[in-house]
Amino acid sequence: MAGNRPATLGKLGIIAGSGTLPRRLIESCRAKGRDVFVVALRGAAEPETVENVAHAWCRIGAAATALELLRSNGVTELVLAGGIRRPSMASIRPDWRAAKFFAKVGYRMLGDDGLLSAVVKELEIEGFRLIGAHDLLDDGAEIAEGPLGQVAPSAEAAADIARGTRIARAVGGLDIGQAVVVQQGLVLGVEAIEGTDALLRRCAGLRREGPGGVLVKLQKPGQDARIDRPTIGAQTVTLAAEAGLQGIAVEAGATLLLDRDEIIRAADQAGLFVVGVRTE
Amino acid sequence: MAGNRPATLGKLGIIAGSGTLPRRLIESCRAKGRDVFVVALRGAAEPETVENVAHAWCRIGAAATALELLRSNGVTELVLAGGIRRPSMASIRPDWRAAKFFAKVGYRMLGDDGLLSAVVKELEIEGFRLIGAHDLLDDGAEIAEGPLGQVAPSAEAAADIARGTRIARAVGGLDIGQAVVVQQGLVLGVEAIEGTDALLRRCAGLRREGPGGVLVKLQKPGQDARIDRPTIGAQTVTLAAEAGLQGIAVEAGATLLLDRDEIIRAADQAGLFVVGVRTE
Numbered sequence: 348m349a350g351n352r353p354a355t356l357g358k359l360g361i362i363a364g365s366g367t368l369p370r371r372l373i374e375s376c377r378a379k380g381r382d383v384f385v386v387a388l389r390g391a392a393e394p395e396t397v398e399n400v401a402h403a404w405c406r407i408g409a410a411a412t413a414l415e416l417l418r419s420n421g422v423t424e425l426v427l428a429g430g431i432r433r434p435s436m437a438s439i440r441p442d443w444r445a446a447k448f449f450a451k452v453g454y455r456m457l458g459d460d461g462l463l464s465a466v467v468k469e470l471e472i473e474g475f476r477l478i479g480a481h482d483l484l485d486d487g488a489e490i491a492e493g494p495l496g497q498v499a500p501s502a503e504a505a506a507d508i509a510r511g512t513r514i515a516r517a518v519g520g521l522d523i524g525q526a527v528v529v530q531q532g533l534v535l536g537v538e539a540i541e542g543t544d545a546l547l548r549r550c551a552g553l554r555r556e557g558p559g560g561v562l563v564k565l566q567k568p569g570q571d572a573r574i575d576r577p578t579i580g581a582q583t584v585t586l587a588a589e590a591g592l593q594g595i596a597v598e599a600g601a602t603l604l605l606d607r608d609e610i611i612r613a614a615d616q617a618g619l620f621v622v623g624v625r626t627e
Numbered sequence: 628m629a630g631n632r633p634a635t636l637g638k639l640g641i642i643a644g645s646g647t648l649p650r651r652l653i654e655s656c657r658a659k660g661r662d663v664f665v666v667a668l669r670g671a672a673e674p675e676t677v678e679n680v681a682h683a684w685c686r687i688g689a690a691a692t693a694l695e696l697l698r699s700n701g702v703t704e705l706v707l708a709g710g711i712r713r714p715s716m717a718s719i720r721p722d723w724r725a726a727k728f729f730a731k732v733g734y735r736m737l738g739d740d741g742l743l744s745a746v747v748k749e750l751e752i753e754g755f756r757l758i759g760a761h762d763l764l765d766d767g768a769e770i771a772e773g774p775l776g777q778v779a780p781s782a783e784a785a786a787d788i789a790r791g792t793r794i795a796r797a798v799g800g801l802d803i804g805q806a807v808v809v810q811q812g813l814v815l816g817v818e819a820i821e822g823t824d825a826l827l828r829r830c831a832g833l834r835r836e837g838p839g840g841v842l843v844k845l846q847k848p849g850q851d852a853r854i855d856r857p858t859i860g861a862q863t864v865t866l867a868a869e870a871g872l873q874g875i876a877v878e879a880g881a882t883l884l885l886d887r888d889e890i891i892r893a894a895d896q897a898g899l900f901v902v903g904v905r906t907e
Binding site for chain 2: 533
């Protein structure tokens, strides 16, 4: 947890993708007086992420440049944060360093998680210490077992959570995605590369009459906890409500809550539950 | 195969859902001089399916009515054909016979395939002989191993077919869906309840640069071959082309081709492959 880390840890490198997580890390470091240097990934990170902070933009394929930027800015500890829409090999235009990496690991044969794990290993070989975003955020970014807000799952929702958990585990084990939507035992949708928001939007048109379904979002089995940790925000709650769901179940101790207070507010207002579950 | 069946088999009952398959069966029986009686499922079968043929409309929940209709019309052999958008328990309004069935099998705990298998078993207990639609159609409705039209998969597409096959097997084993789309090793989408057409439509917006992906559609492992056999038609080819795919792989000997000639014409025209694969 962040509270146990001394403020003298040195400069933190943040490799930033899309969404609000990179900015939250920047602000968390700023509040603790820790220096950061951000490598913003072109086509992924938003411009507002790197406002008023030391940073450089970098293509995903420009690995040599990224490594040089991190080293010349004195980074030793590194965090990967935010989303990356995985590009095809044809569009990635790898520089020599990225090409060497892909030749080693093989691009095609790796799922998202496999590829990210390989990237982490490679960065460790290069001498960086990789940490998880959750280790840099407050304890409030974690979810414990049980309901987060005022609503708890009904018995019917609990049955859908149980089925959704089995399916999300299996689908995650294939390195396809983290999330599924289940209603009355029916699998309405499985997340692949489109992401959770798109999954929820499409499930709005697939819902059956009667009690609404649940979103179950879990860490992939064997996934490196430092990368691509399942994340939900107030937006997830809003979309779940619009899809007619009764609530959201995420993995206790293995999920990042963006804006915990906003999630609770949105869930209570919409009458949805957000619950942390243990899956083993 | 149909050619081996005598024309004196007696009246065929067709329980008809959506799509063109029920009408094809009706026409195939007509060409062979075999009588049919159609139970058209309300909310699933289209009106044109039952034009000029002995039939009655029936709600999905009205099991006693359906059984009575079949018996009083002298049906002993029965085929289930066409799609059914599975309703929620809340909307199914089961009559006493359907309620008895659901009490026995449990609605919630069954996936699509599990539920259909239970329906088939129940119909057999009621004394009907269940046969598969493919047994009533010409040999042309089957696909053998290898390409159907003029285009064959590239080495790259073959790698995506191999990955897609592994994933479709696993996803089918969970009774989620039959189809997946893979591009350059990435799983762009997994079919759940939305069906293959909707999967293809959404993958159009998810494709990466570079060589296009493949649709892999397989029978679910352990699925009763008489029901819900994977089906493709010219529409599948058109949507695959619009999604930027290189082609379609289906299970040899376990797939129904609606309009074989039209599929070949559409595939050759769009430069797509349609290939039968063995998966074991």
